[in-house]
Amino acid sequence: MATIAHLPRKIQVCQFHKDHDPPHFHVRQAGANILIRIADLTVLRGSISRGDLLLVHARASNHQAELALNWVLARAGLDLREIGYP
Numbered sequence: 001m002a003t004i005a006h007l008p009r010k011i012q013v014c015q016f017h018k019d020h021d022p023p024h025f026h027v028r029q030a031g032a033n034i035l036i037r038i039a040d041l042t043v044l045r046g047s048i049s050r051g052d053l054l055l056v057h058a059r060a061s062n063h064q065a066e067l068a069l070n071w072v073l074a075r076a077g078l079d080l081r082e083i084g085y086p
Helices: 050-061 064-075
Strands: 002-007 011-015 024-029 032-037 043-045
Touching (some): 002 050, 011 064, 024 050, 050 064
Antiparallel strands (some): 002 011, 011 024, 024 032, 032 043
């Protein structure tokens, strides 16, 4: 697992090498781990507070292309790129 971004409220955005489909990223916070599909930012599994999810959606919507690129890199076993926020 690679942490590719740090958000306020101790939220980490992560992607795994050679992870399963559909293309997604993980959000980790205080023991919670949710999966969010890159294409439409739908939560696939897990939950965090509504306010924190709104923060993740706002930031991820501005960086969907970079998340998608990291997905391709991860599937190929290559180094992931850190995504700067905002």
